[in-house]
Amino acid sequence: MSVTEIREHFPTFEKELIDDIEAKSEIRSFTAGEQLMRTGQYFKSTMLIVEGLVKVYREDDQGNEFFMYYLQPGQACALSMVCAVKQETSQIMAKAVKDTEVISIPLAYMDEWMGKYKSWYHFVLETYRARFEELLVTIDHIAFRAMDERLEFYLKKHVQTLGSNIIPISHQEIADELNSSREVISRLLKKMEQLGKVKLQRNSIEVIHLS
Amino acid sequence: MSVTEIREHFPTFEKELIDDIEAKSEIRSFTAGEQLMRTGQYFKSTMLIVEGLVKVYREDDQGNEFFMYYLQPGQACALSMVCAVKQETSQIMAKAVKDTEVISIPLAYMDEWMGKYKSWYHFVLETYRARFEELLVTIDHIAFRAMDERLEFYLKKHVQTLGSNIIPISHQEIADELNSSREVISRLLKKMEQLGKVKLQRNSIEVIHLS
């Protein structure tokens, strides 16, 4: 991991912090589909995303999963930070969607830098705030919105995150992530296609325009 | 606010921190039913609960509200902390359930103490973690559970929080907080009464035993 690369994705970090990161952290790579984190796991480090895309989701005892949010380069997993400090276990799962590189920072420095580097302190707090807000938006949707609206929101978010209006995903996968059933998603998608909002192909959805 | 009182509710705080709090914070009182915080408000301070009980809930554009969690003495509002740092607006509402006293700490010290007092630093992070976890539990419930289970959970939480198995609340209020309708809640409660789980009175519910 070069200084330039770190600076590119974390532009607010001051020089000394970047040096410290370079000296003390470790790069870890995950191939698409690999788990970064699973329920019940203890953390010994906190992770900053440098390359790729990570999906964060919740899973209950019966194996139902539920999509929460994506992490992109320049972001960090709030839970790995917050659990790290108290040595608590995680209640969420994270999986690499694309091939992914993360900076793995040992727990000890996480604490030390909070006092030492203003930019690190702000980064950590901003990470908490951003994830907290995302959870609130998630709650809004599942509490207040019906499935058709949630599906549109889900597609919109994917278009933004992937930077492409073609989403490579099956109806079954969407159903899992929204905790619904395949038939329901298929029906809603078909309705959206008739309204000209999307175009359906096998294993992918082309988003034309959403409200 | 006396040193003894602060120490009682925040036993982990070191002596110097308590002195600082005493010197620099302000006590604010709210009567039952009063709003501590509303959507869109800017924060100039962060609040620690000393006495009473505060309900934190979410509200959407159409005025639907949605119960998130209670704050009790010894706890703090994570959002007031996290928003404070970035001067962002809040997306939640907080209301005093009982008469409530809070320590109001100006934003400036919040930051300063993070570096200065280890116990403050840990308190803040633990606050984030705890609220984050509570949000995750909330998401689990609305995503994975049906209304009957959610209702039981809601009642259980109230019994714990209030320290009494008689909950003074109307069916309509419960319906609002679970984002359901009064009739649905009435029907479910009636079913629970037939199963011997609760006893219904006007404006209150006596919890006998929940699974």
Add this chain to the structure above:
DNA sequence: GGAACAATGTGACAAAAGTCATAGACCAGG
């Protein structure tokens, strides 16, 4: 090309939750 499999489409039905209408029960103030 054809077998085997994955993904999608669709009708019929069930279950859960929301809505509407209406009535009775309870309570507070005059």
Add this chain to the structure above:
DNA sequence: CCTGGTCTATGACTTTTGTCACATTGTTCC
């Protein structure tokens, strides 16, 4: 003790979502 207001009960109905069964269409790999 009557009256208006709030709270609760309940049947009938609609809508949404979930489930089941089965047909159809692509895809992959011999």
